[in-house]
Amino acid sequence: MASQAFFGSLVIPCRNPHSNHNASTLIRCNSVAEPLKYKEHGKPGSLPSNISNDYGQVTSLPGFSNTHNQLYERIPFQKNDTRLRIFSGTANPSLSQEIACYMGLELGKIKIKRFADGEIYVQLQESVRGCDVYLVQPTCPPANENLMELLIMIDACRRASAKNITAVIPYFGYARADRKTQGRESIAAKLVANLITEAGADRVLACDLHSGQSMGYFDIPVDHVHGQPVILDYLASKTICSDDLVVVSPDVGGVARARAFAKKLSDAPLAIVDKRRHAHNVAEVMNLIGDVRGKVAVMVDDMIDTAGTIAKGAALLHQEGAREVYACSTHAVFSPPAIERLSSGLFQEVIITNTIPVAEKNYFPQLTILSVANLLGETIWRVHDDRAGGFEPYSSLGID
Numbered sequence: 001m002a003s004q005a006f007f008g009s010l011v012i013p014c015r016n017p018h019s020n021h022n023a024s025t026l027i028r029c030n031s032v033a034e035p036l037k038y039k040e041h042g043k044p045g046s047l048p049s050n051i052s053n054d055y056g057q058v059t060s061l062p063g064f065s066n067t068h069n070q071l072y073e074r075i076p077f078q079k080n081d082t083r084l085r086i087f088s089g090t091a092n093p094s095l096s097q098e099i100a101c102y103m104g105l106e107l108g109k110i111k112i113k114r115f116a117d118g119e120i121y122v123q124l125q126e127s128v129r130g131c132d133v134y135l136v137q138p139t140c141p142p143a144n145e146n147l148m149e150l151l152i153m154i155d156a157c158r159r160a161s162a163k164n165i166t167a168v169i170p171y172f173g174y175a176r177a178d179r180k181t182q183g184r185e186s187i188a189a190k191l192v193a194n195l196i197t198e199a200g201a202d203r204v205l206a207c208d209l210h211s212g213q214s215m216g217y218f219d220i221p222v223d224h225v226h227g228q229p230v231i232l233d234y235l236a237s238k239t240i241c242s243d244d245l246v247v248v249s250p251d252v253g254g255v256a257r258a259r260a261f262a263k264k265l266s267d268a269p270l271a272i273v274d275k276r277r278h279a280h281n282v283a284e285v286m287n288l289i290g291d292v293r294g295k296v297a298v299m300v301d302d303m304i305d306t307a308g309t310i311a312k313g314a315a316l317l318h319q320e321g322a323r324e325v326y327a328c329s330t331h332a333v334f335s336p337p338a339i340e341r342l343s344s345g346l347f348q349e350v351i352i353t354n355t356i357p358v359a360e361k362n363y364f365p366q367l368t369i370l371s372v373a374n375l376l377g378e379t380i381w382r383v384h385d386d387r388a389g390g391f392e393p394y395s396s397l398g399i400d
Contacts, residue, residue, distance in 0.1 A: 001378045085128055086385050089137030089153060091146040093359045095170060096136040098373030103381065108133075112149065121125070122152045124160055133162040134205075134380055139173035139192075140356040141333065147173060147192065151199040158200030166203040166383065167196055168376060170355035171303075175210035178217075193217035205379060207355055207372060208302050208330040221327070225379050227330035227353045228257075230370045232264050234299065234351060235328070242266035244323070246295040251275040252312045254301055261300045261328075271297070273313040293321035296348075304352070305329035307338035314346040324348040329373075331355050334362050342366070 011103040088096030088107040100107045109125035129329055135157065137150040150167060157165045177188035196204065197220055204222045209215065245268040249258035255272060262268040271290025297317045304327070314325045325347050332352040342350050343364035352358070353372045382388070 059386050060172075061293075082133070083131050084380075085126075085131045085162075086136065086380070087124070087153065087157075089146065089149050089316065090134065091138050091140055091149070092136070094169065094357060095138075095354050095371075095373055095376075098354075098371055099136060099168075099377045099380070102374050102377035106337075110153070112153075118148050118214070120152050122149070122156045124156055124308070127160070128157055129161040130163045132164045132166070132384055133157045133398045134166045134168050136168040136170070136354055136376075138169055138171035140171045140331075141173075143173040149194075151195060154196070154199040164202045165200055166205055166380075167201045168205045168380070170372065170376065171333075172206045172209055172214070175214050175237075178211050178214050189214050190217040202390050203383070203384070205376070207376065210302055223379060223383060225375055227355065227370075227372050227375070228261060230353060230372055230375060231328045231351055232261070234368070234370055235265065240296055242268065243268075244296045245296075246271050246290065246292050246297050246322075248273065248290075248292070248297050248299045248317065248374045250299055250301050257302065258300045261298075265298070265358070268298075271317075273309075274317060275309060288316055288320050292317050295322055296324045296326070297322040298326045299326060301327075301329045303333055304329045304338060304350075305333040306335050306343070307341040311341035311344070311346060318346065326351065332358055332369075334358065339364060345366070 021376045024265055031343060084105070085095065085108045086100050086103070090112055096107055108128070110125045111125055112119070113121050115121060135150065137153065137155050139144060139147045139150065150169070153261055154167060172189075172192075174188040174192045177186065178190075180187060192219075193214070197218060201220060203221045203223070204218055205225070206215075207225050208227050209224060212224070215224055242265065247258050247262035247265060247268050248271045249255045250273050250276070251273060252297065255270075258272075259270055262270050269290065271288060271292050274287050274289060297314075299317075301310060301311060304310055310327050310329075312328065317325050327342070327347050327350045329351070330353050333356060339362050343366060347366050349368055350364075350366050351368045353370045355372060358367070358369060
């Protein structure tokens, strides 16, 4: 059923796609031309009318009700200040609409279409001369098309004389290719960073990069925000006894992330799954470091792709006596056969965020989707207003 996760004094919207009730959020949603509403069982709605797309299958919009609850008093935006513009690509228009709704703005009008041969055409439908422009476009699958669309959007804004262009990339594709692990490999993360910079972006806003060092690949400022607070507050709302919790890293490389997660869950104990990767998307679980017997295990990772690592880890946790297993991840890539593995009964709940849109065909009963729109919207505000992010409830925004 629908849930509400509390993040400081702000309510973060979250939903379970298999809820039997209409979901509604409790965030402020002012000055939106087309109020959105959830449909039965969390089914997606339609593409916003201010995004023109001639390509056919474009991610559709789940929405939320037009409420005006005064839940979080923030520094108001001057409505006559036309310097801030937000445009959405076609990769995740629902998240873009939620961000704009949180900020009390309308998405900018933009035309994006594909020619018969697959070439991408972008035209801004309004002036951005002298404006601070934010382009929301994750480079999720199809990664190459969405990346190219982002580059062309940046180029269109640069040629339209935008003052500042910020690429808001909730999910940064190619981030796993961040180093050479074998001879004669490419470092695609650096290449993509160069492409975004050369296209004309002045700044990048990303959420949960696969590795923090990827920020160093950019020669422009990078604001790196974390989706952990959204997931943490949702878990806190489940009232699981802290003595029963154990946070599990699915591999050695994620220990730092899991340790930070555990510290914020009443300093819960930590366990580590020892994994060997024989090839891309092929992993073998060796053993478990730590005690999970009788515990509620919370597996934490930055992304779930084919779900091989996290599913094998969950099976091991059950073998070692874990009472329940939760999977928590910011990015739901969900490449086949991820859905089969995640819905096989190994997990009490799979908690993700909406940095990547989840197709309706990929819904399953254990899936819960949390929104990072408020997190990204607040970050955009602070960047635009030249304000730091070092105080609650957004102390981890990563803005200097």
